[in-house]
Amino acid sequence: xxxxxxxxxxLQIECDYETSKMGVLVTFGGIIxxxxxxxxxxxxxxxKELATIKxxxxxxxxxxxxxxxxxxxxxxxxxxxxxxxxxxxxxISNYFYASIIFGIVFLFGQINLWKMIVSxxxxxxxxxxAGMVYLIGGVHAVHLIAGLTVLGWLWYQLIxxxxxxxxxxxxxGWFWHFLTALWCIIFVFFLIVL
Amino acid sequence: MEGIKMSSSKSIMSTHIFSTDxxxxxxQFLFLGIFFLLFGGFQALLIRWQxxxxxxxxxxxxxxxxxNGEAGMITPDVYNQLFTMHGTIxxxxxxxxxxIGAFGNFLIPLQIGAKDMAFPxxxxxxxxxxxxSGVVLLSAYFLPTGAASGGWTSxxxxxxPAGGIPGLGQAFWTLSITLMGVATMMGAINYVxxxxxxxxxxxxxxxxxxxxxxxxxxxxxxxxxVPVIAAGLIMLLIDxxxxxxxxxxxxxxxxxxxxxxxFQHVFWIFGHPEVxxxxxxxxxxxxELLSVFSRKPAFGAKVTVICMSTIVVLxxxxxxxxxxxxxxxxxxxxxxxFLTLLISIPSSIFFFNWLATLWRGSLHFDPPxxxxxxxxxxxxxxxxxxxYNATVTADIYLHDTMFVVGHFHYTMAASVLFGGYAAxxxxxxxxxxxxLNPLLSKIHFWGTFITINLVxxxxxxxxxxxxxxxxxxxxxxxxxxxxxxxxxFITIMAFFLGAFQILFLYNFIHSMxxxxxxxxxxxxxxxxxxxxxxxxxxxxFSTIPQVVNxxxxxxxxxxxxxxxxxQTVKIEGxx
Ligand code: HEM
Ligand SMILES: [Cu+2]
Numbered sequence: 001x002x003x004x005x006x007x008x009x010x011l012q013i014e015c016d017y018e019t020s021k022m023g024v025l026v027t028f029g030g031i032i033x034x035x036x037x038x039x040x041x042x043x044x045x046x047x048k049e050l051a052t053i054k055x056x057x058x059x060x061x062x063x064x065x066x067x068x069x070x071x072x073x074x075x076x077x078x079x080x081x082x083x084x085x086x087x088x089x090x091x092i093s094n095y096f097y098a099s100i101i102f103g104i105v106f107l108f109g110q111i112n113l114w115k116m117i118v119s120x121x122x123x124x125x126x127x128x129x130a131g132m133v134y135l136i137g138g139v140h141a142v143h144l145i146a147g148l149t150v151l152g153w154l155w156y157q158l159i160x161x162x163x164x165x166x167x168x169x170x171x172x173g174w175f176w177h178f179l180t181a182l183w184c185i186i187f188v189f190f191l192i193v194l
Numbered sequence: 195m196e197g198i199k200m201s202s203s204k205s206i207m208s209t210h211i212f213s214t215d216x217x218x219x220x221x222q223f224l225f226l227g228i229f230f231l232l233f234g235g236f237q238a239l240l241i242r243w244q245x246x247x248x249x250x251x252x253x254x255x256x257x258x259x260x261x262n263g264e265a266g267m268i269t270p271d272v273y274n275q276l277f278t279m280h281g282t283i284x285x286x287x288x289x290x291x292x293x294i295g296a297f298g299n300f301l302i303p304l305q306i307g308a309k310d311m312a313f314p315x316x317x318x319x320x321x322x323x324x325x326x327s328g329v330v331l332l333s334a335y336f337l338p339t340g341a342a343s344g345g346w347t348s349x350x351x352x353x354x355p356a357g358g359i360p361g362l363g364q365a366f367w368t369l370s371i372t373l374m375g376v377a378t379m380m381g382a383i384n385y386v387x388x389x390x391x392x393x394x395x396x397x398x399x400x401x402x403x404x405x406x407x408x409x410x411x412x413x414x415x416x417x418x419x420v421p422v423i424a425a426g427l428i429m430l431l432i433d434x435x436x437x438x439x440x441x442x443x444x445x446x447x448x449x450x451x452x453x454x455x456x457f458q459h460v461f462w463i464f465g466h467p468e469v470x471x472x473x474x475x476x477x478x479x480x481x482e483l484l485s486v487f488s489r490k491p492a493f494g495a496k497v498t499v500i501c502m503s504t505i506v507v508l509x510x511x512x513x514x515x516x517x518x519x520x521x522x523x524x525x526x527x528x529x530x531x532f533l534t535l536l537i538s539i540p541s542s543i544f545f546f547n548w549l550a551t552l553w554r555g556s557l558h559f560d561p562p563x564x565x566x567x568x569x570x571x572x573x574x575x576x577x578x579x580x581x582y583n584a585t586v587t588a589d590i591y592l593h594d595t596m597f598v599v600g601h602f603h604y605t606m607a608a609s610v611l612f613g614g615y616a617a618x619x620x621x622x623x624x625x626x627x628x629x630l631n632p633l634l635s636k637i638h639f640w641g642t643f644i645t646i647n648l649v650x651x652x653x654x655x656x657x658x659x660x661x662x663x664x665x666x667x668x669x670x671x672x673x674x675x676x677x678x679x680x681x682x683f684i685t686i687m688a689f690f691l692g693a694f695q696i697l698f699l700y701n702f703i704h705s706m707x708x709x710x711x712x713x714x715x716x717x718x719x720x721x722x723x724x725x726x727x728x729x730x731x732x733x734x735f736s737t738i739p740q741v742v743n744x745x746x747x748x749x750x751x752x753x754x755x756x757x758x759x760x761q762t763v764k765i766e767g768x769x
Contacts, residue, residue, distance in 0.1 A: 018391060019312045019313075019387060019391045019392075022387050022390060022391060023312065023313060023383060023387050026383050026386055026387060026417060027383060029417060029418070030379055030383070030417055030418075030420070030421045031421070032421075033417075033418055033419070033421035033422055034421035034422075034424055034425050035425075036422075037421065037422045037424075037425035037426065037460060037463075038425050041425070041426075041429070041440075041456055041460065044453075044456055044459075045452065045453070045456070048453060050450060050451065050452055050453060051450045124436075124438050125437060125438060125439065125448070125449050126449035126450055127449065127450050128438075128439060128440055128450055128451065128452040131438045131439070131440060132440070135428070135429065135432065135438075139428065
């Protein structure tokens with residue numbers, strides 16, 4: 001067998017893992033561009049002084065707490081993944097459930113947060129900046145719901161004791177961490193700009 | 195018995211409808227693209243009818259009976275819908291599937307020596323999402339207020355209910371383009387990664403055929419910029435449906451209000467790269483075919499690649515040239531002008547590479563070559579007229595005139611049409627195992643070439659004379675009345691142009707059934723897609739090829755009895 005043929009075979013075997021990783025990364029790139037555009041538009045609206053928005057301290061604290069909850073969810077997911085790897089990739093850990101629950105709590109926290117901002121008088125119709133805050137949070141939440149759906153799928157596979165490809169578990173984790181990081185950036189951005 | 199039936203019907207579903215074979219998906223895109231091309235072309239003829247014969251009902255041979263306005267006349271509303279849907283369909287549902295969908299799918303795995311795309315299922319989903327987006331787009335015709343009519347650029351406030359256009363047509367437009375963007379993203383992610391990961395051993399980046407380069411760069415632009423327009427469209431959609439006011443200002447905005455110009459920025463930050471998204475595959479295909487049909491290596495192939503990549507980068511920072519007349523600061527205007535004119539440097543370099551490939555080549559004027567050479571001509575005119583548009587002082591006059599319409603039909607419509615026809619003529623034998631009828635192809639080519647120039651060049655003339663684009667009835671303005679004859683002439687030529695496309699359609703379908711059976715490599719090309727027997731099975735290569743040559747090594751003096759050599763065959767005497 002000549003060395004070239006070997007490398008061709010290797011390519012076919014290896015590509016699954018590397019290719020999936022790359023696919024996920026490029027997808028992140030696309031999602032990042034989506035949010036970059038939102039944030040850039042938001043900044044332009046601030047720069048043009050189209051509206052102002054002033055949040056009271058409680059709102060900011062609540063937002064901080066929900067952010068921490070999302071970070072916790074991400075950390076817990078990572079724990080569940082490491083544990084899963086250790087225990088021969090079959091059983092499901094409590095970390096996994098906790099991660100899902102924290103994710104859901106975050107979503108409800110977001111809804112609560114929106115309500116607080118609305119009751120402070122900043123509605124999507126009267127204030128474009130508030131509209132952008134709802135929009136950006138909403139589009140992020142849609143991604144989170146998609147993430148939760150995938151987590152649900154993973155949960156189903158695990159309780160059925162099906163063989164889950166390690167790369168799948170890992171990539172789902174990446175997506176979850178990515179959404180957390182994305183939210184943190186958005187949050188800090190709002191804090192700085194508003 | 196039951197089981198057998200089940201499995202055979204399932205296999206038709208999985209081999210022809212929900213196939214994950216990139217070649218089948220490519221053909222699906224091709225058929226859908228041709229359908230939309232004809233549909234968009236038909237709308238163009240109706241637009242031209244109105245511009246030439248404004249007060250006459252549409253005749254039966256233009257299907258006048260489906261225009262339900264007053265006695266078959268095109269009303270202003272219908273006219274607005276026509277040019278809006280024409281532009282939208284041609285750009286997003288005709289050119290995109292023809293070049294990127296069809297040839298991106300068909301060529302990339304075959305030419306880089308891969309068994310399929312990196313994510314075949316995603317690829318299948320991409321086509322069906324695309325199909326769904328087309329259904330949403332067309333279903334707007336059944337709305338009581340009709341389809342979108344705010345132009346393909348859909349600028350607010352016009353495109354918002356508060357700003358002018360009532361009904362849901364605009365929202366359907368926005369939604370369908372968003373869906374189309376999702377489909378495009380799925381395809382683009384696939385293409386980008388397939389090229390990075392699945393190149394056969396020895397297929398280095400610079401050994402990839404230039405067609406693959408063009409398609410790959412296009413996909414990179416798609417991944418970066420489709421999300422940008424997605425963001426703008428989401429904002430526009432909730433403005434349209436939920437009554438937010440991101441893009442409303444002044445008296446139209448009840449509360450705080452936003453700024454309509456923001457949409458223009460977002461639109462063109464995507465929109466200018468988009469025009470390169472559409473043309474890059476053509477540049478790649480032209481660079482490759484010129485080499486095949488001149489039997490010479492593509493002159494300065496690496497430089498061509500570098501130039502195309504440079505243009506990809508530059509294309510993202512020139513969007514402001516679409517907005518000179520929006521009152522931007524003169525400094526900003528000049529900056530955009532400078533950056534835009536900068537693009538002409540890499541453009542002219544690869545353009546001269548094309549000419550140098552032809553220079554003293556052994557030119558074979560087969561139909562693919564005729565179409566390829568036509569691209570050189572129409573793209574030259576289109577590119578040069580771009581310079582006038584890019585110059586602020588000239589553009590303040592030319593903006594929103596038929597001159598701009600002529601410019602972008604040369605660069606986009608004519609170039610992409612000829613590029614697409616070149617690709618179809620060249621790879622038809624690989625797709626369908628038969629040859630197109632060469633005589634019909636040549637008649638189609640010459641008919642198209644002559645009429646298309648008469649149509650679009652004269653559009654620029656009317657624009658230079660002051661005729662604005664999107665006018666319902668130019669004759670209303672006294673200073674445009676002398677152009678009436680010219681407008682009639684353009685329209686008549688457009689009818690001929692359309693008629694020649696029917697000839698193409700006939701040739702395309704007839705040859706598929708009755709055409710001459712093709713040999714495996716009728717054009718004696720080097721690239722990998724010609725190495726296997728027709729029909730090419732799902733999985734393409736029984737063993738992954740080992741590539742040892744560049745793609746365009748024609749007339750190598752070290753090869754004795756042929757002027758070509760497959761990319762997998764080692765040339766004796768070459769280092
Ligand atoms: C080669 C260099 C090019 C330059 C310098 C150039 C420059 C311009 C400029 C300045 C405009 C704005 C004109 C106006 O609205 O007043 C314009 C419009 C346009 N160009 Fe180009 N262009 C070039 C190539 C292309 C190519 C390759 C394509 C497409 C494949 C293209 C497609 C378009 C389209 C679609 C529009 C009009 C959009 C609209 O307003 O509806 N251009 N071009
Ligand atoms: Cu442009």
